[in-house]
Amino acid sequence: MKNSTIKKALVFSLVALLALGEVSLAQTAASSSAKVFGGRGQYRTWNVGVNAGVLEPIVKTGGTNDFTNWSPSLGYGFTVRKQLGHAFGLELGFLSGRLTYDNGGATINLGSGPRTDGVTQISSAISIMAVTNVATVDFLKRENAINFTVKAGFGQAAYHWVEINPNATPAKGTYGPNRDRNNIRNEYVPVGFGVKFKVSERVNFDLGYTMNFLDADDLDGTKGKGFTKDKWSYKSAGLEFSLGSTAKPNLDWVNPLALMYDELKDITLRQEVEALKGRVSALEAADLLKDSDGDGVADKLDKCPNTEAGIKVDGSGCPLDVDADGIPDSKDACPTVKGTAALNGCPEFVxxxxxxxxxxxxxxxxxxxxxxxxxxxxxxxxxxxxxxxxxxxxxxxxxxxxxxxxxxxxxxxxxxxxxxxxxxxxxxxxxxxxxxxxxxxxxxxxxxxxxxxxxxxxxx
The missing domain is CATH 3.30.1330.60 (OmpA-like domain)
Known part of the structure; x- marks a missing residue:
């Protein structure tokens, strides 16, 4: 790794850690009035972040590379994320920086001249990714302080070659189908994971590693052997800030188990239950539940208040009569067939x-x-x-x-x-x-x- 790159990375990390320490001391926890099934409106769900780190023309999963050697370079970016639930969100990301690579002194003939090394400038890499939080539910602690994330999505990268050969470096305005573009543009698939450290109710310190798989083989200006696609990785550290009212908790750090427990133990909920018991007692005292004929239907709702004992009734308190022949089932010798009172509810014989x-x-x-x-x-x-x-x-x-x-x-x-x-x-x-x-x-x-x-x- 080049000394200049190491110095830049160390300076950024030191500044980030100092800033985190200052913010942690200054912030106080926001009180939460969130309820179970209360919707996203009771949380802060928008987050913005800045990050910087190391760009490399390789990925940890391996695969073929056009160069035997490479040098880490500084990259930087920012993110905007909308948290849709405790464990899922959508993130819009921007990344820029350089990729450097060489062949240790060996030369490659590119058709435009021999080449030993090169630099690719990534002008912009814009992506939309689904982010899954895999540590939202915590059975050991009420409040989470560390969350792990997994993300994947789709993006488009714009890049050009800064150095390929001192005598044959393509200039801006020479890319694209009509040779009128400053950058090559291709789609890519970002896949990554990371860890978030809660500094305060407003600030997270994030570490991440993202692998980017380009849908082309021209990122480094060199065509590989066979059917190959170029790729690069980004190791980053950064700060993420939660937007919104301080009276609302950040949805990133809400533990659903603790939320349910707090709601069940809420003193106001118990007070409501006691008040409900009081109202029921008042109804009973007012004889609203009185049932004089004992048929299970309160007098206030009983349309047949003087039903004989032992006769089954419907919801209105009237005797059941399944065949609707006017003879209660309890006295009907043929309860499922219409009949006459003279024949105890059975039909006349013809x-x-x-x-x-x-x-x-x-x-x-x-x-x-x-x-x-x-x-x-x-x-x-x-x-x-x-x-x-x-x-x-x-x-x-x-x-x-x-x-x-x-x-x-x-x-x-x-x-x-x-x-x-x-x-x-x-x-x-x-x-x-x-x-x-x-x-x-x-x-x-x-x-x-x-x-x-x-x-x-x-x-x-």
Whole structure:
């Protein structure tokens, strides 16, 4: 390395460290009122930086080089960065400086004369890079003091040859397709990594190494053997300054874990919870949650406030009626099919013949000759799981209308009980009572009255 380059690098480093020390003593930490999921607006997200360092016509990843020797040269630049999140940002960068190289006394014939060494002036290298912060979350400390970064992007470099051969150095204005440009321009890909040291809430001290891969083989004025592309590297040190209000923290150094912990332990949050408990207690005290009928819906919202106990209700407090036939599910023998109240919510049977079993005078007890008929009915119902049966109870004309209606209901329920005991679900059995209103024969004779003491059933 040339002595002049070493001196320049040392002077810059010394000045930078002195400046960092002065800034560190002068700065105080900014108070933070940032909240989790509060957005970028509560942070400082813009940063500008200046840097200087060493330019070299090689990269650490190796590869072919057109020259056997090279000399480090001074480079300098500046950056503008927008931090989009705790761990990601976009950086616009500018770089300028010189690359020096030689072949240790050996000569190369370039067509325009022999060459032993050269210098390339990088007039500008402008890039846009994605920067990833790989040390934002810290499980060991609340505040980060060192962050590591990885970056990559795309850029365009403008450069020209300052020295190729004392007798054959291209002059400015001789580059480009029409030989009218002062610089050669080509795209390049920068890839780098670095480390940031937090000096204060406003200032970072940055160290970095960037490898730049040019999409051409004319950076040093020498064509390599085969298909090769030129490259150069930049070792830098610099200062970065955070812009924005001092009342906001720098997003670069915010630890999300500490932020979440602080928000959970915030005294104001606990006060809000206690206040909420107080409001709930006040509502209960004001009977706004009172539920007189115990159906789970407060009286203030209950559209059916006197629901019978045990009946399931909807969100408005009214009895559930899935088939919308006006009969609550809790009383509906066929809750999924529209029916009539007379048949306990089951549909009326249309068509088909009915079978009847008779009862003794003033009795709802099954006669023994009814058992085979009911056993056959239960077998048919078990064989067809979707089938239901309708039971209609009747009575002869002896006694009052009210008594005969009750007796006919008891007779229908007696048959239903037999079927349920035989294994038929009660929901598949609909019952109705007609008393003496539907005689099958004349009630003026005992033979007719015997036929009227019956239960008819229809299967569907």
């Amino acid at each position: 068509g088909g013949s009915s079978i009847a079993i008779q009862f003794e005078f003033n009795s709802s007890v099954l006669k023994t000759n009814a058992y085979p008929i009911l056993d056959k009915l239960s077998s048919d119902l078990k064989a067809n799981s979707s089938s239901i049966v309708q039971l209609d109870g009747h009575a002869s004309a002896e006694g009052t209308d009210e008594y005969n209606m009750s007796l006919s209901r008891d007779r229908a329920n007696s048959v239903k009980t037999y079927l349920v005991n035989a294994g038929i679900a009660a929901g598949r059995i609909a019952t109705s009572a007609y008393g003496e209103s539907r005689p099958l024969a004349s009630n003026s004779t005992e033979a007719g009255r015997t036929q009227n003491r019956r239960v008819e059933f229809k299967q569907q």
